[in-house]
Amino acid sequence: MYDVLSPGAILPQAAMRFGDKPALVTSTRMLTYREIDAESDRVASALKACGVHPGEMITLYAQNRWEWIVSYHGVLKAGTVVNPVNVMLTPEELSFVLRDCDSAAVFTSSEQAAAVVALSRQLPSSPFVVAFGEAKDAPEGAIAFTDLTATEEPVSVFGPDPASPCTIGYTSGTTGYPKGAVQSHRAVALNCALTATMHGRTEYDIVVTALPASHVYGNVAINGTLLVGGTVVLMERFAADEALRLEQHRATMFEGVPAMYATMVAHPALESADLSSLTRCTVGGQTIPVPTVLRWQACTGAPLIELWGMTEISGLGTTHVVHAPPVPGSVGVSLPGVEVRIADLSDVTKEAPRGEAGELMVRGPLVMLGYHNNPEATAEVIQPDGWLRTGDIALMTGTGHVFVVDRRKDMIITGGYNVYPAEIERVLAGHPAVAMVAAGPVPDAVKGELACAYVILAEGAEATEEELIAFAGESLAAYKRPRLIRFVDDLPRNSTGKIMRRELINYGSDR
Structure with missing residues (x-):
């Protein structure tokens, strides 16, 4: 249906099909498909005018906002590589990431820009800093986003090799320094398309989410919806009372992590909330207790679709097909074209007996190209035959449904x-x-x-x-x-x- 080999091609194709239909809604602005495509073109033109070359890294370091989404697509249109960074990183952690990936520029909020400017001056690459917002809000040494994009120069969308780097997402670094998982254009685009297919997304969907755009789950939720022409309502950050006002958007989907659902089902506002427009919801990022799933489904009448994924596979690896019979507690089956297996805990080259817990392994086109500048760490998790060690303990039923038991490290x-x-x-x-x-x-x-x-x-x-x-x-x-x-x-x-x-x-x- 779509000839999309890169997520950078999502907006140009969607703009041709859906034009003036609302694409993205935030607390400060609503953009149609035509508008969001044009805004991202301006970012791409500006990057080229600033002398940034294809293949260079561009860091995005901010809370959810419309400029973040526009910048993500502009970076890809310019042929550069997106480095989405967790906004909770400390200056020391951010410094490591910028140094490790040799970032050429950092897009951030005006509130964080002064600290990022000071940090950038200490780095060998001296990345320039772009502050989201108006010129009056940008601190000294930063370029205001409105000034950067004040151009009408035409841009031709960069046509990348599908196997070339598209994004570099850093892991949390709980066992040492963060590692940058490099994803190909094919992997990111496929994950968005396959997830949209499994969850039955269409142009009639209105998806509300507070998932960080910098996280692979958030990226797939957002771009999987834009791919099919739906509308994304993007919350800056999660607040239970605001999330429960879904009726104001007539939301058909809500997407979140277990803590969000646990907070909402325990919130006093749930009793008066109108959730009748929901047709299905998704939950991932961590195991969710079945009682929480059942409580949410009883309140909404909509299925809560569990899923599993990780940074190293650009998003989801398993989930449920929306119209298939529910299997509570399971994170579903593998995405089309993706292999999953349960390996023996003492020897990952061997299979664990069916129904017994072992390490979850993944192989296929979604697996990362490797950890940036870290071949040793790459070799530790990607086996010679292509299987990726996930570090998750899971078991598989005879129907291929995966049940994640827990993180091996936890x-x-x-x-x-x-x-x-x-x-x-x-x-x-x-x-x-x-x-x-x-x-x-x-x-x-x-x-x-x-x-x-x-x-x-x-x-x-x-x-x-x-x-x-x-x-x-x-x-x-x-x-x-x-x-x-x-x-x-x-x-x-x-x-x-x-x-x-x-x-x-x-x-x-x-x-």
């Missing part, structure tokens, strides 16, 4: 037994007093580690530590039960809303 080892935090979270989420829960290890002199659950209680609800531990014991083996409960008001999260389990150990206190 595993709690207590008294020699392996305990997966997601198992504890799934069970405790079913308690009526629990609004949100995360589990992690705490040191123990005898058993090495103990499982601790960090619980946010539902508004007006009460529960004791003993009560919740006993509740978990009804469904979990003795060694899997949490030994401690810590009641907290919030949980540490990253920019996507995913709970950061590694920060839990010093979070909250016993009650």
